[in-house]
Amino acid sequence: MPTKRSKSAPPGDTLDLEAKSVRALNDASIGKEAKQALKAAVKRLQSTRIPEKRELLRVGVDLGTASIIVMVIGADGMPLATELQTAQVARDGLVVDYIGAVDITRRLVGKLEQRLGLKLTTAAIAMPPGVNPAECSAHRHVVEASGLQVSAVLDEPTAAGTVLGISDGVVVDIGGGTTGLSVFQDGKVVYVADEATGGTHVALVLMGRYGIDFDKAEAMKLKPSKAEDVRVAVLPVMEKMASIVKRHISGHEVNKIWLVGGTSALKGIEKVFADTLGIETVKPPHPMMVTPLGIAMNSTPAPQEVS
Ligand SMILES: Nc1ncnc2c1ncn2[C@@H]1O[C@H](COP(=O)(O)OP(=O)(O)OP(=O)(O)O)[C@@H](O)[C@H]1O
């Protein structure tokens, strides 16, 4: 069916024209230091900055549905070393495979200690939005069984908000299992919701579209050369994620959306959100690292112990 356009509209797709009325910002609204720290978080998966003698360190452990990330940051707030492993040991804030979670976390902490040449002592942890931080004994036990004392327990949106410097707006965390959202007002989280559409659903669509298994679908997401094919195939999933957020924030005055979590790395997702919601949408570089970095930033600075 032909699309009706106003006479003055230049040639082009109507949807595209509408999209110009809202802005899908890439990382223009993120502070320089936060951007640097997020880039360093990824760089420090491969390389290590050895801390100065007596430099205080902070450690964050993020036990997610799709991956476990442990990050060590130095006195300047920049990551020194990051370890990441994909794992299905936690779901919606619950540890579903305790032994597996301890095994992996212990191994990641051990690798970090080896890389840094010192012993780590304390770490902060976080719970998904809507899960009471007081009900996190399993998370705490996992980290303590890895040899670290838990110095702080926070909620994930607050961790992300620390990195992004948010006072007002909505943080949308699209991870492996769910799309979670947190509405911030005056620096406080006033509303949270979490619904089951995340990276796993993206993988399911790719499996169906390309006749591949789950592991291949996960690998496809990570290939920059496939980003456009993935974008086209999973557009309806991205639209569903945006409509989940739209439904939940109706009734709240929202001027800006911030996308975090690994699935926010999907090409073009910030535009889908901006178009669907009519609200400025910001995607920081390496959105998967936002929450782990924020957890580390909220950990109590601890002196090093020689290993
Ligand atoms: N470049 C990328 N493009 C698309 N998806 C990606 C990319 N990098 C990672 N992902 C996806 O991000 C998800 C992991 O993100 P993240 O670590 O934020 O999840 P999680 O915290 O473990 O899960 P949850 O928050 O649901 O508990 C996986 O589904 C992974 O396939």
Ligand SMILES: [Mg+2]
């Ligand atoms: Mg997560």
